Amino acid sequence: MHPKAEKEDEAERASDDAPCTVQVAVHTPAHSAIGELLSYRSATLLAPGTLVRVPLGQREVLGVVWDRADDTAAQAPVQLRAVAGVLGGVAPLGADWRALVAFAARYYQRSLGEIALAALPAQLRTLGPEQMARRLRRPATQAEQANAIELIALSAEQESARAQISSKIGPFLMFGSTGSGKTEVYLRCVQELLQADPAAQALVMVPEINLTPQLEERFVSRFGAAQVVSLHSGMTNPQRLKSWLAAHSGQARIVLGTRMAVFASMPGLALIVVDEEHDASYKQQEGARYSARDLAIWRGHACGAKVVLGSATPSLESWHASRPPSPQDPEGGRYLRLAMPSRIGAAALPRVRRVDMGQQPHRTVFSAPLLAAITERVQRGEQCMVLLNRRGYAPVLTCSDCDWKSDCPHCSAHQVFHKIDRSLRCHHCGFAQRVPRACPACGNPDIVPIGRGTEQLEEQLAALLAGVQRADGSPVRIARIDADSTRAAGALQSQLAQVHAGEVDVLVGTQMIAKGHDFRRVSLVAAVQPDGALFSSDFRAPERLFALLMQAAGRAGRDAAWMAERGAPCEMWVQTYHPTHPVYEALRRHDYPAFAAQQLTERQQASMPPFAFQALVRADARTQPVAQGFLTAAAEAARAAALPGLEHVSLYPPVPLVVQRVAGVERAQMLIESSSRPALQHFLAAWQGVLRSTRADPVHKGLVRWLVDVDPLAI
DNA sequence: AGCACGCCGACT
DNA sequence: GTCGGCGTGCTC
Numbered sequence: 001m002h003p004k005a006e007k008e009d010e011a012e013r014a015s016d017d018a019p020c021t022v023q024v025a026v027h028t029p030a031h032s033a034i035g036e037l038l039s040y041r042s043a044t045l046l047a048p049g050t051l052v053r054v055p056l057g058q059r060e061v062l063g064v065v066w067d068r069a070d071d072t073a074a075q076a077p078v079q080l081r082a083v084a085g086v087l088g089g090v091a092p093l094g095a096d097w098r099a100l101v102a103f104a105a106r107y108y109q110r111s112l113g114e115i116a117l118a119a120l121p122a123q124l125r126t127l128g129p130e131q132m133a134r135r136l137r138r139p140a141t142q143a144e145q146a147n148a149i150e151l152i153a154l155s156a157e158q159e160s161a162r163a164q165i166s167s168k169i170g171p172f173l174m175f176g177s178t179g180s181g182k183t184e185v186y187l188r189c190v191q192e193l194l195q196a197d198p199a200a201q202a203l204v205m206v207p208e209i210n211l212t213p214q215l216e217e218r219f220v221s222r223f224g225a226a227q228v229v230s231l232h233s234g235m236t237n238p239q240r241l242k243s244w245l246a247a248h249s250g251q252a253r254i255v256l257g258t259r260m261a262v263f264a265s266m267p268g269l270a271l272i273v274v275d276e277e278h279d280a281s282y283k284q285q286e287g288a289r290y291s292a293r294d295l296a297i298w299r300g301h302a303c304g305a306k307v308v309l310g311s312a313t314p315s316l317e318s319w320h321a322s323r324p325p326s327p328q329d330p331e332g333g334r335y336l337r338l339a340m341p342s343r344i345g346a347a348a349l350p351r352v353r354r355v356d357m358g359q360q361p362h363r364t365v366f367s368a369p370l371l372a373a374i375t376e377r378v379q380r381g382e383q384c385m386v387l388l389n390r391r392g393y394a395p396v397l398t399c400s401d402c403d404w405k406s407d408c409p410h411c412s413a414h415q416v417f418h419k420i421d422r423s424l425r426c427h428h429c430g431f432a433q434r435v436p437r438a439c440p441a442c443g444n445p446d447i448v449p450i451g452r453g454t455e456q457l458e459e460q461l462a463a464l465l466a467g468v469q470r471a472d473g474s475p476v477r478i479a480r481i482d483a484d485s486t487r488a489a490g491a492l493q494s495q496l497a498q499v500h501a502g503e504v505d506v507l508v509g510t511q512m513i514a515k516g517h518d519f520r521r522v523s524l525v526a527a528v529q530p531d532g533a534l535f536s537s538d539f540r541a542p543e544r545l546f547a548l549l550m551q552a553a554g555r556a557g558r559d560a561a562w563m564a565e566r567g568a569p570c571e572m573w574v575q576t577y578h579p580t581h582p583v584y585e586a587l588r589r590h591d592y593p594a595f596a597a598q599q600l601t602e603r604q605q606a607s608m609p610p611f612a613f614q615a616l617v618r619a620d621a622r623t624q625p626v627a628q629g630f631l632t633a634a635a636e637a638a639r640a641a642a643l644p645g646l647e648h649v650s651l652y653p654p655v656p657l658v659v660q661r662v663a664g665v666e667r668a669q670m671l672i673e674s675s676s677r678p679a680l681q682h683f684l685a686a687w688q689g690v691l692r693s694t695r696a697d698p699v700h701k702g703l704v705r706w707l708v709d710v711d712p713l714a715i
Numbered sequence: 716a717g718c719a720c721g722c723c724g725a726c727t
Numbered sequence: 728g729t730c731g732g733c734g735t736g737c738t739c
Contacts, residue, residue, distance in 0.1 A: 024739080029716050038739035057738040058718055080739060114716090 021080060022046050024054050024063035027117035027125075030110045030288075030707075037066050037112065041082040049092030051124065053084045060084050062125040064093060064116050085129065089136040091248065096303040097265045103302075104263075104295055109684055109708040110288040118288065119263035123241040135241065149222060154188065155181065161338040162188050168336060171297055171307040173277075173314055173322040176340035177349065177590070178554025182310045183215075185340075186273045187222055189308065193271050194223070194253050201247070201268040203255045203305075205292060207279035209234040210492060211516045215256055215275075223254060231257035231264055259284060259292030262299065269305045272296045276516070277309035277318055278547055280713050289709045293318075309335070312554060312592070313547035316603065317610045319596045348563065350525070350556040350570040352588040354579040365452065365460055370526055370573050374465070378505045381471050382523040382566075386457060386508045387552050389530075391482040392416035393456045394449030397424065399439035401446070412661040417449050418484070419456070429663040454482050457528065458508045470505065481509040514552040520559040523566065525552050526573035534581055537658070538714050539608055542583050546595055549574065549587050609711075613677045615684055616709040617691070618657070618669040622702040627668035628654040630703050634694040635670065638687050645683030649674045665704055671715060684708060 022045070023037040040054050050065040098116075105115045117125070127135065154162060158181050165172055166189070176182045190202045206215055209232050219228045229243035229252040246252035248265040255264050259282050262272075274282070274293045282293040293309065300307035309318055318335065325332030343349065355367045366374075374384045396414035397406040406415045408426035415424035417435065425432040438445040449456070458480045465476045479495065486492035496517055498504055507513060507522075533545035549572070557563045557570030574584055586595035604611045617634070621627035631654035638646060652671040660667055674680040688708075695703060 021739095026739090027716070028738085032716075032738090033736090034738065040739060054739080056717090059738095061717090 019043055020045050022052075022083065023066045023068055024052060024083070025066045025113040025116045026054065026056055026061050026063040028111050028113045030114055032111070034111075038063075039080055041080040043082075046083070046086065047092045049094060049098060051087035051090050051093070051120075053087070055081050055084055062087075062117060062120070063113075064098075064120075066098065066112070087124070087132060088129070089133060090124075090245070091267075093248075093265050094267055096269075096299075097263075099302055100263065100295065100299050103298060104288070104290055106685070107681065108288050108290050108710050109688060115263075115288055119260075121237065121241040121244040123237045126237075127241075136245070152184075154184065155340075155342065155344060157340040157342055158185050158188075161185050161340055162192075164336065164338055165189050165306060165308060166192060169306070171300060171309065171335045172338055173318050173335045174308055174310040174338045174340065175314060175319075175322075175592075176310065176312060176338075177343060178312045178551065179343040179558050180312075180340040181344045182275065182340065183218060186275070186308065186310070187218065189271060189273075189306075190219075190254060191222070194227075197268070197270065199250060199268040200270040201250065201253050201255065201266045202271040202273070203257075203261060203264060203266060203269060203296075204273040204275065205257055205259065205261055205282075205296065206275050206516075207258065207281035208515060209258055210512070211276075212256060212258070213493065214516070214518070219254055219256060227253040229255055231255055231261040233258065233260060259290075262290075262292040262295045269299075269303055272300050272305050272307045274307070274309045276311055278311045278313055278315040278543075279515075280544070283711075283713050289707075289712075291711060294711065313550045314592075314596075316543055316596060316599055320600055320610045344560065348557065348569050349590050350553050350572045352553065352572045352574065352584075352590075354584055354588070355573065355575045356579045357575050357577045365457070365528065366464060367575055370575065371464055373524060373571065373573065374461075374506065374526070375468050377524050378465065378468060378470060378476050383499070383502070383504065383519065383521045384506045384524040384526065385513060385519065385522050385552070385555055386461065386506060387511070387514060387525065387527045387530075388452070388454050388457050388508070389510050389532075389548075390451075390453040391455070391484055391510055392425070392427075392453040393419035393459075394453060395451045396449070397435070397447050398450050399442060399444050399447050401444040402439060402442040404439050404441040404447075410662070410664045411659065413659050416453065419459075420484075428659055431663075454480055454508050454510060455484075461506060461508060465506070476505045477503065478506045478508065479504040481507060481513050483510065483512065486512070511548055511552075514548055514555065517555070518558055519555050520562065522556050522558075523568075523570045524573065525556045525571070526575070527552060528575055530574060531576050531578060534578060534583065539603070539606075540713065543599060546583050546587065546592075549583075550590070550592065553587070553590075607673075607675070611675070613674050613680045614712060614715070615672045615680060616669050616712045616715065617672065617706060618667060618709065619654070619706045620665045620667050620704040621700075622666065622704070624656055624660065624666040624668060626700060626702040627666050628656075630694060630700045630706065631668060631670040633697070633700065634687070634691050637690045637694055638683075641690060643683055643686040643690070645674070645679040645681075645686065648676050648679035649683045680710075684710065 021039050022042045024040055025037055028034045046065045048065055048067045052063050052065055053060050054063045101116045105112045161174055162185050174182055193200050193202055212230055212232055216230055229246045231243050247255045250267050255261055274296050277293050283291045297307055321333040322335035322337035323333040355370055360367045377384050394417045397417050406424050408415045408431055410431055411426055411428045413428050415426045418425055422435045423432050424435055439447050458478055462478050468476050481495050499507055499519055533541040553572035582598055619627040619630045635651045650673045654668045654670045657667040657669055
């Protein structure tokens with residue numbers, strides 16, 4: 001956990017112009033037969049980190065000159081090809097960036113080149129030398145200076161957090177309830193840092209692209225547009241290159257972004273903020289499955305930057321890592337916990353109301369008390385939010401006569417009924433078709449939706465509130481925000497603007513509306529049927545549900561002055577068949593610490609994370625037996641070879657994934673668990689080669705791919 | 716991953 | 728008779 005590559009005198013080495021061999025990282029796939037680094041001839045000794053173009057087979061690709069990987073470097077072919085050219089004008093990537101890339105590749109079981117090249121803007125690969133030179137000559141945007149903002153005094157809690165971040169080393173876990181002003185603390189820390197050191201840079205990450213505009217707005221208005229760049233996958237390639245170059249050159253002092261930004265080259269990096277650190281979006285779910293939050297911790301440690309994680313509902317991993325020292329545990333955790341329990345302006349947390357759906361008429365969607373509460377709010381001119389984590393109209397259609405269901409032909413999942421365009425759509429593979437006029441199996445024209453999604457909720461709510469009038473006598477306005485309604489570019493921003501402008505009375509949506517957006521006039525938030533997560537097979541489901549409901553509750557009553565004027569507390573409604581479940585009890589008291597303590601006790605007793613370390617190996621194949629057979633064979637080969645670390649590692653039998661077939665591919669996975677992270681790492685590293693040779697065995701013909709997920713979020 | 720080479724079906 | 732399907736194989 002401490003590479004801190006010593007600063008070599010790169011300039012001196014680069015000036016040596018004897019012809020020599022250089023090691024280059026290129027974009028090779030994870031488990032290809034090509035080794036980690038390729039050797040090339042060069043007329044001059046190139047400094048590690050230099051961007052070069054090198055010939056590879058029939059094409060020419062971008063590569064990064066790497067430090068000689070100790071001299072066990074496989075004897076290269078006799079005839080080395082020559083480096084085709086150096087990308088002029090771009091400084092070599094620093095030793096700390098290379099150390100981060102090397103660590104991520106090792107830890108997440110991917111090739112160095114894959115991580116390194118994926119961390120660079122795509123245009124570096126495609127632009128020719130002339131285009132590149134032109135790009136570099138382009139003057140940086142001359143933006144206006146930051147507005148001299150009258151800074152509002154920090155609350156005592158905010159000030160205490162700021163002071164501790166300023167004076168201690170960290171890493172820090174800022175545990176601040178929604179509305180406690182975490183962002184203002186980030187801003188002050190960044191400000192202090194930039195003022196103290198003219199070369200310092202700060203990296204601030206948020207979980208979703210959707211949240212970057214409002215963050216950018218706050219940072220730009222405080223620091224000026226010249227200092228701030230964004231880095232996320234919603235940007236065009238030219239924009240991304242521009243931001244990346246600004247960060248790499250040190251010209252941009254602040255980089256805002258999503259998980260990919262953790263790999264930004266920042267020579268002056270001195271502070272990393274991970275906002276909403278519990279959010280699952282920080283874990284990449286395809287390709288290299290890295291956790292940007294965990295890499296941020298590692299990177300900060302390696303390069304001496306402070307790291308601040310922030311959340312109102314921290315991940316249990318971070319909560320556990322920030323436990324204070326106690327008599328039984330004099331060391332405590334590695335992180336320093338900073339608590340900010342109060343809402344700014346003394347705005348009260350919403351009152352939580354549970355409706356026991358067992359007491360309601362069968363198949364009730366909106367219970368009478370909830371409907372009455374919504375009606376009352378709307379009549380008073382207030383806004384309500386209704387949360388349902390399922391888009392579409394109904395999750396499945398079925399025939400009333402035979403047992404036909406709208407199953408996806410390519411996946412082991414139902415196709416979801418979307419009434420808006422009368423389509424059936426599979427949310428796993430995207431396969432879509434028109435709703436049949438009659439049952440495809442028996443011809444019965446009576447096919448009916450089962451269950452409900454946001455579309456149906458919107459429709460039912462409209463019917464239920466049809467007779468209700470707003471204060472001025474006009475009808476109630478209902479809107480829906482989910483992945484379907486926001487597909488078009490800019491749709492989310494314009495829909496949010498409508499809500500902010502007060503043009504919507506009741507907003508229906510998926511968890512998309514629970515995250516971060518600041519709805520100032522919302523006085524009621526309702527979760528219509530959140531119970532699904534209570535009895536999920538995924539041991540992290542309660543944690544996620546609690547975070548989602550807390551976050552949703554945090555949408556209500558954010559405007560303290562308005563709340564005071566209003567005179568009544570905001571409300572968070574939960575319709576449930578299990579009103580006394582510990583998750584809801586903890587929610588009612590807004591008591592994350594109690595919830596976390598209870599969950600951690602369970603996890604400890606069951607030896608689950610954060611008290612154990614896990615990895616998944618997944619196999620995709622034409623048939624389920626092939627997928628499972630590959631995993632079984634690889635596990636047996638590991639045992640037969642007595643791989644290092646094996647004695648401290650448990651390999652579980654392969655099982656099909658919950659959705660076992662997607663787009664015609666059968667999927668199975670195997671859980672690997674250990675109480676020791678190093679043992680798990682040793683084992684996985686050694687197993688990599690075994691997995692590769694197992695795959696080569698023709699017995700496993702039909703295997704499509706295999707992949708390793710270290711520290712998986714869902715099992 | 717690309718991009719070759721290589722051996723079997725429907726078109727000018 | 729060619730154009731083109733994607734099934735193995737290689738890239739310093």
